[in-house]
Amino acid sequence: MSSKKTNNNYKPQPIVLTALDGFLLSGTLFVPPGQIVTSKPTVAAPSNENSDLSGGATRKSQIDPLTKVAIISSATATTQDFYYKFALYLSQELGMIVVTYDNRGVGRSMPNSEELLFLKAASEKASPRDSSTPPPLPPKPYSMPSGRDQDSVKSKKKAKNPLIGFEATIVDWALKDLPGVFNFVLAHFPHNPTLYVGHSVGGHLLPAIDAYYTRNLERVLFISVTSAYWRTMNSPLFVYWFFYIASPIVNSRYGYYPGKTLWGSMEDLPKGCLETWAHWGSFPNYMLGGNPEWKPNFDLFKVPVYSLYFTDDDYSTISAPHIMDFIPNTLRKCVGVNPLEDLNMKKVGHMGFFFNSCKEKLWKTAVRAWLMEGRALDRETIKEEAILSSSYARL
Template sequence: MTAAKQQTPPKKASNSYKPQSIVLTALDGYLLSGTVFLPPGPIVTSRSAFPSTSTSNGNSNLAGGATHKQEVEALTKVVIISSATATIQDFYYKFATYLSQELGMIVLTYDNRGIGRSLPGNESLQFLKAAADNGPLPTTGAQSPPLPPKSTSASNGSGSIGKINNKKGDKKKNPLVGFEATIVEWSTKDLPGVFNYVLQHFPDSPTLYVGHSVGGHILPGLDAYYTRNLERVFFVSVTSAHWRHMNSPLFTYWFFYMASPLVNRHYGYYPGKTLWGSMEDMPTGCLETWAFWGKHKDYMLGGNPEWKPNFELFKVPIYSIYFSDDDFSSTSAPIIMDLIPNTQRRCVGVKPIEDLNMKKVGHMGFFFNSCKQKLWNSVVRSWFVDGRALDIEAIREHAALEGSYARL
């Protein structure tokens, strides 16, 4: 199999390009921070933009099927990017910009509840929600209403930590202290809210999905109502965190079942920023879900067996890619794919040094700009634009060609 050929020369994002902040509503009413990346040029999101396929005398057009296919192909695709555990949506900024500005797709990123800008009590989300519900404020002929006084509660309106007054003086308090949330809610409440937003604003557009790590785990459990426009799925480093499947099982066991419960109890949340730097802070319940799933060989299905019927009914084609130098688990992606038995799927393991001539990719590195030439322009473009899931030979060939071009 040969490497994917670029159908059109890639476009460069404008230096002045800015995505749009939006607010998403989970099924239980919880407000989530989201971002929409719009492509350059015309955007077609409704079939009403096309002429009717019926003839002037009212009889159906025999070529209607072909016309319908052309209409669907002409619609602008929408991509949902679902983040890894304790990873903010901003981590995917460059990848989302690539999809929108160079592949011409509408892209939506978001923070799950308790992560990033989706903290409890974030007043900026409440104002965004009010603006969306009531329409834009008038720009002429009227004055904008005065802003309310600044809050002294847990959130200052921008997602950062506010100050709380007490008898001993002001001190910082993390808004996650006492906040109850689980990864199960990310799947059953947050993600359906994201799909609802897409279905409401782009009802006819084919939808694509990028699931990074837990972003892949939580997708197949959704009811088919939400995924009815879902065309293709792309998994990145969607591996099992069952402690025996991890690269360092004894460390994982210590982390999940000995150290983390003590840390959670001490802080009232999981301080990922403080302890690791590369992680975000998390609600205690989210880490507890992660650890609970990690006790089971079937991981998320072992922890939530009620999801199994939806996993078996999931029929959207999946292309999964994982890396041999993954810091967490470098071999277990096929195990996750086996839990979704009734869809077309391809699972490809990549060795960065041997296959790509790259020093490291790991669990997070696919979304670094360094992977653009050797992976985004081959794997992502082929799957999302051409509908072809490249095998490892094609990935190696494309990477070798890119390396040759770089030496010219």
């Protein structure tokens, strides 16, 4: 499929996703321009007696025309909005349907969210509404009062922070939230090939879920999927202090982890999610050390995975290949990219792949080749493609 010109006026659609336990998640649906093909492929009969196709098989040539659906799964303490430009590229230029979402307790996926309850009620329309019954009212927009009322508003906001007392862990993200996202895709696009982009913990979680949910999954792209085992981190003593000394004190003091207040670069987290993160970080095998019961599903995972990590990663620069060893029975390729030497970029790090600055040298080369054509570029090819993309940009 050829690249399309981005529609600057395009606005994606907010959606509500339902986790397996009924918890409501905030999501966004990006729809590509032009025709979207979702119809069920016709069943192809074997072409001859020697064919390896059964009577109910579907030929690859019949699946290829279907519009691809991409799920983007976020890093820890990162909202779906961070991936907006990348999702826009996949949908508007590569012609994919794209779904982003916030895990429970992050971004707009807060417990008892009035906005999500309203959106869900508006979208379901389970039964025809009586004309005499008014439609549900949307939640009132919040406006900051002026003067002396501001102090009382701040105190109420602190007292009613939705994460205080909210029980959630990263295991809930894996076994409840992510299957709910796949359920949405399977319900609305049951025949379409699905792609998955996992950033950091978004990659850790995928092999843990049952293959029932990933039955349409065609290919997986891991970005900066490294381990947070404290000894392999770039600053192990700081990470040990953060996980096992400072964070328990902060969690106990606030009742949640106020990442936005303390660091600015990360979102607030339910205290249980920070505790899961620290627990995994105490094991050399990271998530499989913390949740060894996941190993059978990791062993059964068979979807091809292409993993990109960057040698200037702020957290860990050596653990990405080790993570790939946790899924031993699938086709997999792990490539480390040096931003300065390979891309002529000062920095990419753990988060920078999703900045617009990587569009020409990584999105239009490695991402497009893998997600659209199934070609996993090696480091030398990425370097060559980056040089070519820079040359084209100057023409």
